[in-house]
Amino acid sequence: MLQLYIQQLIEKIGKDKISQNKPVLMQHSKDESIHPAVEPDVVCFPECAGDVAEILKFACANLVPVTPFGAGSGLEGQAIPIQKGIVMNFERMNKIIEFSPEDMRVTVQAGVTRLQLNRLVNEYGLMFSVDPGADAMIGGMVATNASGTTSVRYGAMRDQLLDLEVMLADGTIIRTGSQARKSSSGYHLTGLFTGSEGTLGIITEVTLKLHGIPEYNMMARCTFNSLEDCARAAQTILQAEIPVLRMELIDAVSISMINHHSGEAFPEKHSLFFEFAGSKRAVEEEVALASELMHDLDCENWVAANDPIKMNGIWKARKDLNYAIAHQPETCEIGGDVCVPISRTPELVSFARTRMDQSGLKGAIWGHIGDGNFHTSVMYNPNVVGEFETAEQTSDAIVLKAIEVGGTCTGEHGVGLGKMKFQEVEHGEALEVMKRTKHMYDPKGILNPGKLFID
Amino acid sequence: MLQLYIQQLIEKIGKDKISQNKPVLMQHSKDESIHPAVEPDVVCFPECAGDVAEILKFACANLVPVTPFGAGSGLEGQAIPIQKGIVMNFERMNKIIEFSPEDMRVTVQAGVTRLQLNRLVNEYGLMFSVDPGADAMIGGMVATNASGTTSVRYGAMRDQLLDLEVMLADGTIIRTGSQARKSSSGYHLTGLFTGSEGTLGIITEVTLKLHGIPEYNMMARCTFNSLEDCARAAQTILQAEIPVLRMELIDAVSISMINHHSGEAFPEKHSLFFEFAGSKRAVEEEVALASELMHDLDCENWVAANDPIKMNGIWKARKDLNYAIAHQPETCEIGGDVCVPISRTPELVSFARTRMDQSGLKGAIWGHIGDGNFHTSVMYNPNVVGEFETAEQTSDAIVLKAIEVGGTCTGEHGVGLGKMKFQEVEHGEALEVMKRTKHMYDPKGILNPGKLFID
Numbered sequence: 001m002l003q004l005y006i007q008q009l010i011e012k013i014g015k016d017k018i019s020q021n022k023p024v025l026m027q028h029s030k031d032e033s034i035h036p037a038v039e040p041d042v043v044c045f046p047e048c049a050g051d052v053a054e055i056l057k058f059a060c061a062n063l064v065p066v067t068p069f070g071a072g073s074g075l076e077g078q079a080i081p082i083q084k085g086i087v088m089n090f091e092r093m094n095k096i097i098e099f100s101p102e103d104m105r106v107t108v109q110a111g112v113t114r115l116q117l118n119r120l121v122n123e124y125g126l127m128f129s130v131d132p133g134a135d136a137m138i139g140g141m142v143a144t145n146a147s148g149t150t151s152v153r154y155g156a157m158r159d160q161l162l163d164l165e166v167m168l169a170d171g172t173i174i175r176t177g178s179q180a181r182k183s184s185s186g187y188h189l190t191g192l193f194t195g196s197e198g199t200l201g202i203i204t205e206v207t208l209k210l211h212g213i214p215e216y217n218m219m220a221r222c223t224f225n226s227l228e229d230c231a232r233a234a235q236t237i238l239q240a241e242i243p244v245l246r247m248e249l250i251d252a253v254s255i256s257m258i259n260h261h262s263g264e265a266f267p268e269k270h271s272l273f274f275e276f277a278g279s280k281r282a283v284e285e286e287v288a289l290a291s292e293l294m295h296d297l298d299c300e301n302w303v304a305a306n307d308p309i310k311m312n313g314i315w316k317a318r319k320d321l322n323y324a325i326a327h328q329p330e331t332c333e334i335g336g337d338v339c340v341p342i343s344r345t346p347e348l349v350s351f352a353r354t355r356m357d358q359s360g361l362k363g364a365i366w367g368h369i370g371d372g373n374f375h376t377s378v379m380y381n382p383n384v385v386g387e388f389e390t391a392e393q394t395s396d397a398i399v400l401k402a403i404e405v406g407g408t409c410t411g412e413h414g415v416g417l418g419k420m421k422f423q424e425v426e427h428g429e430a431l432e433v434m435k436r437t438k439h440m441y442d443p444k445g446i447l448n449p450g451k452l453f454i455d
Numbered sequence: 456m457l458q459l460y461i462q463q464l465i466e467k468i469g470k471d472k473i474s475q476n477k478p479v480l481m482q483h484s485k486d487e488s489i490h491p492a493v494e495p496d497v498v499c500f501p502e503c504a505g506d507v508a509e510i511l512k513f514a515c516a517n518l519v520p521v522t523p524f525g526a527g528s529g530l531e532g533q534a535i536p537i538q539k540g541i542v543m544n545f546e547r548m549n550k551i552i553e554f555s556p557e558d559m560r561v562t563v564q565a566g567v568t569r570l571q572l573n574r575l576v577n578e579y580g581l582m583f584s585v586d587p588g589a590d591a592m593i594g595g596m597v598a599t600n601a602s603g604t605t606s607v608r609y610g611a612m613r614d615q616l617l618d619l620e621v622m623l624a625d626g627t628i629i630r631t632g633s634q635a636r637k638s639s640s641g642y643h644l645t646g647l648f649t650g651s652e653g654t655l656g657i658i659t660e661v662t663l664k665l666h667g668i669p670e671y672n673m674m675a676r677c678t679f680n681s682l683e684d685c686a687r688a689a690q691t692i693l694q695a696e697i698p699v700l701r702m703e704l705i706d707a708v709s710i711s712m713i714n715h716h717s718g719e720a721f722p723e724k725h726s727l728f729f730e731f732a733g734s735k736r737a738v739e740e741e742v743a744l745a746s747e748l749m750h751d752l753d754c755e756n757w758v759a760a761n762d763p764i765k766m767n768g769i770w771k772a773r774k775d776l777n778y779a780i781a782h783q784p785e786t787c788e789i790g791g792d793v794c795v796p797i798s799r800t801p802e803l804v805s806f807a808r809t810r811m812d813q814s815g816l817k818g819a820i821w822g823h824i825g826d827g828n829f830h831t832s833v834m835y836n837p838n839v840v841g842e843f844e845t846a847e848q849t850s851d852a853i854v855l856k857a858i859e860v861g862g863t864c865t866g867e868h869g870v871g872l873g874k875m876k877f878q879e880v881e882h883g884e885a886l887e888v889m890k891r892t893k894h895m896y897d898p899k900g901i902l903n904p905g906k907l908f909i910d
Contacts, residue, residue: 100796100798102690102694102797102798103796103797103798104693104694105796144639145637145638145639145643146639147637147639151637155637156637156639158643158646159614168888172884173884174883174884174885174888175882175883175885176885178794178858178861178862178863178881179795179796179860179861179862180794180795180796180826180827180828180861180862180863180866181794181796181797181826181827181828182600182602182606182610182611182794182826182828182866182867183600183794183863183865183866184599184600184601184602184611184650184792184863184865184866184867184868184869184870185863185864185865185869185870185874185877185878185881185882186650186870186878186881186882186885186886186889186907187647187650187651187655187889187892187893188600188613188646188647188649188650189647189885189888189889190646191613191643191645191646191647191649192642192643192644192646192647194643194646195639195641195642195643196642200642212694212696235557238559239557239559239667241666241667279740281736281740282737285734285736337639339633339635339636339637339638340634340635341555341558341560341634341635341636342557342558342636343555343557343558371635371636371637372635372636373635373636373637403633405634406633406634406635407633407634407635408633408635408638408639408640409640410638410639410640411635411637411638411639412637412639413639414639414640415639415640415641419640422640423640423641426633426640426641427630427640427641428629428630429627429628429629430629430630430631430641430644431641432627433623433629433644433896434641434642434644436895437642437895438642440891440892440895441888452641
């Protein structure tokens, strides 16, 4: 039965676009989350929208699950084919379709990565602004409504989108927007597909807004005695409407891990990291104002710089953080991604720290404090009985607290498998509407089944 | 039959929330468009979400059409109850629910108007940024995804929204977002309801982002020899990333109408109007740069000012335009609202002017050139046989041209009745998905029936 369906698929799209090699299946069995790997039956490598349509029509007729796969950099299990079937890898759909520098707009296939895109548009003084860290594919970034360090200034993925080409479950191709910068025509399907994690349709093309590259950058760093002080300081920057390019928090525990991992000697206190960008004069004014505001709030260890080497030194701690966490010995982690109103961040980061300390486990807190979006990492030893459960309870308590104060269980990573359990408490009656939406778009349930909703 | 259903409705929500007075019915039979008036059977004035739910449950059970009505300032007939039934006027749902200055966020009932909101938040140094001209209700502005002169800087209504409370056709209440500034949790229903014009659900509460009031403003004006030159000049400003607060175009024909109407002597040439806002130093730099760029492009009549009286003089032409058009003797107009990629605006405004001239009718062109969104007014004498048809053909040709170059039939007014005929050519296969969406949310077809889609 299995071989038969794959044989039919080969006849549809050709042998060279399909793989059942064991290493390929393994590579497509997981993302960067802790969710268990599941190998698909087969991996397809479509080269054009027509291939995607053929695969979907086939999958629809034969009730085979289809899971889209980008760079595999997801953090919530979205790309894991938990019901097996077909994984669709977009790496061959990596063409720039249309680039209009004068409109600061570009249309790309879903498999273009963000660094690939920036290599092209940077030459024209333009940039694609969303920076989630990993070199994710644009299609995947749309699917999770990705964001990152620069979203405090430019917004999330959803804010960059003008148009999508989407393949529906039955192979119908639609376009959801236009090339104009705004529209009030028809239902806003662009917004609906963004963040739908491959459960409503497969994104094949994306039209994005671009931004000008600022001419001048400065970085700065300072420390505070408490997490609450850090959060309040970030709030002060926002209220002063200083258009920071980046504003990141790292807590003292994480800084100490970084020092240990990288052999650095950063002050082991709760720290804020800033990047400013714009015209030289504006940036210098902004840095002076930020320094004044931070010192008014009794910051310590303020350092600012504009030459590349010093700037790199200032941000090194932030850049080293992921490695430091990843290299804790005998350690797994449960990652968090809550986002709350800015005014509630002092309370939330403090709550998170207290719960981590109470758990007896090592925990790190950092993130995009300017959006109210912060990450938590609760670390456990998988070989010690009970540690996983303790870590999960701790992480869950932080998420529930975030929802309680008007926030969300995920600011940028998406729901995938990891945040399904919070959907009902966060969305209430709206969850039923979301389920009906899923059923309308995918009546046979072939599109990334088992994600977003607990059936 | 008619009286019976109204009697039942009175029992549900109370006599004082219902009117069948002739003047009230007449007042709710039209908006500010040219579409023919239709009186509803009855007008309801809900005072809380519970009232809205009662009305909807009743309407759903009895298959009575429900048309939401805000300030009546719509331009495409959205609020006209073309299938009669119930009109729901939100003027009594005008409460500010929650205001968090520190989060620059406010939650309001749908019937709060934008000036009412600004009167409150301005006192805290904050503002609600969307300015469509009219003192529209926030609920109506969400329903049409309104925008206006400041959207070049702050975006449209959709960009301001964090959360909506929406009443579904069966009276279920859902919330579509959260109070956090970003989220990747669940389907983005906020985006879907925004611009849905009351056809998917009734918006009862809105949570909005606010912005800081800039400390300093300057205005400027200049003229060019051709509309293409104006459009290119606007593009130059955007490419230089000057964060204009407003950037408006008015063509020479319209300026001449203004002079005639107001007794002014503005140079009767194609004109660009600018407003700059920010810190004094930044604004002065921006104005200097804009002046240099405009003079490089051979602008004439450049005037800039920062004192209130002179600023008012500079923008008076723009402010007088709507009156000037409205007061043309024996004249009706067909209004346009296309939005195209910035690079295509020279071609489009030139095409629009040529078609107007060819038609032999008087026509005006103006609008939010920084978004690629411009308005056309083709004027006709309703007492002259054939003029309406000529005006309609001219206006339609401009819309079709806009769609052809990748634009949209409506940048900010919405579809309503007036733009239904362009939905298929603009959205193609996606229109079918939109119709299915409508059917899913409103299976009995009671929500603002007869709008958006030609059945």
